[in-house]
Amino acid sequence: MIKLINVYKEFPRSGLALKNASFHLRKGEFAFLTGPSGAGKTTVLQLIHMAERPTDGEVRVSGFSSGRMRRRDIPKLRRRVGMVFQNFRLLRDRTAAENLAFALEVTGARRSEMKAKVQRLLAHVGLAARAGAYPDELSGGEQQRIAIARALIHDPVVLLADEPMGNLDERAARSVFELMRDINASGTAVLMATHDVELVRRYSQYRVIELSEGAIVYDSGNSDGVL
């Protein structure tokens, strides 16, 4: 479903961020993307989100290929791939419900459908009661849950998460992580970049893809014999 095939990514000035990276994330799979700072985790997620193009190799996502991707195909891809970040990236001048409605509205959803869908998503992330709260009135964990709800708005095949618990305390982190497991349990693949070695160890049933200096040095779920 998501395939990196011998991907290289070079940034001007900073050199090679990815070297010959290959892996295959299957439908409904849950995987951690680990490695030290600067290893290339964010770069991998950006490539899958097609915010960056590989310098060499190919990225395939749910029928889209980085090689044939045209600019006007990107919105279609983005609706298949949800993404959340360490810093949530909610719009501060809109309430939780408005943040979700915004994502629907700007992708051309019918206004009649919007309200029900927003309500359903808020309930799904356990924040139906906080619909009218602004991001500054929400805890970090709550903000991240709203961000996750927004990422799910088009029922994506995969949720990409870049250090989603990086800014959260222990309890909030756990609730966000449980939410992501729920989402995965209902069929959405999850690819989560994290520093948290402890977490990765605790959930050893999940696949781990480890990066170091732009190369994949370990992949617990590799059954394609790529490495």
Next chain:
Amino acid sequence: MAYYSVREAIAALRRAPGLAILSATSIGLSLFVLGIFGVAAYNLDVTLQAVERRVEVVAYLRDDISAAQLEVLQNDVSSFPEVESLTHVSKFEAMRNAIQQLEEFRDVFTDLEMNPLPASVEVRLRPAYRDPTSVARVAELIALYPFVEDVRYGREWVDKIYQLRRLGGAVAVILGVAFAVVAILIIGTTVRMAVLARREEIAIMRLVGATDGFIRRPFLLEGFITGLGGGLLALFLTYAAFLVVDGSLINLEWVPASWAGGGTLAGGLLGLAASGAALRRHLTTYG
């Protein structure tokens, strides 16, 4: 979708009303200068057309021309594509005109034993053929007839009118382009600031899969509205200036509705084009 664009454009104008007013005013002033020039050019054109309508070729005929020859000449000349109409002025009519126009010489003319004035054919040209080359060509053709003594036309007049109109056209184009550039730069800056003010939203729109067209539309609309506002301001200022000048200094004619409407709409289109150009340069930067 249309609702979203309109609402966002209006919200953007509300968010920075000072900026919107400033850019609409600058466009308004630029177009105002153009409007003043437009009124002047239109009136010059009206005047020149009146003068031009008098452009005619006069063929003076020999006294010994026969009625048959005159008929041949009249038939030939009126079939020229350039010719609108022609009038025969007999010797007698020429004398009568001369007496009417030159009162002081009335006695001189009436005392003469024979009429020294020649008969003539006055040839009026169609509007499209009142340029120097066409006038000269018609004159030359008529001069070929042996019973035509002489052919006259206001050569200098024709040349001057023609040059004046060409100059007017050139000045209009230069001024128009100069002010369009100014207006585009102003609107471009406004739109760029609007994009900067909304870069966070734009990033989220890209993140959740909004199309480029959807992202651009509110900005384009904002540019169009701002430009249209400038156009309306210019229309208002130009009409005010017209009212002040008309009647007090000289008598002027107001420009046709198509000019006024076109000029105002041009403000809107200018705004649209300027936002388009600014978006092309700045929007992708925040993708």
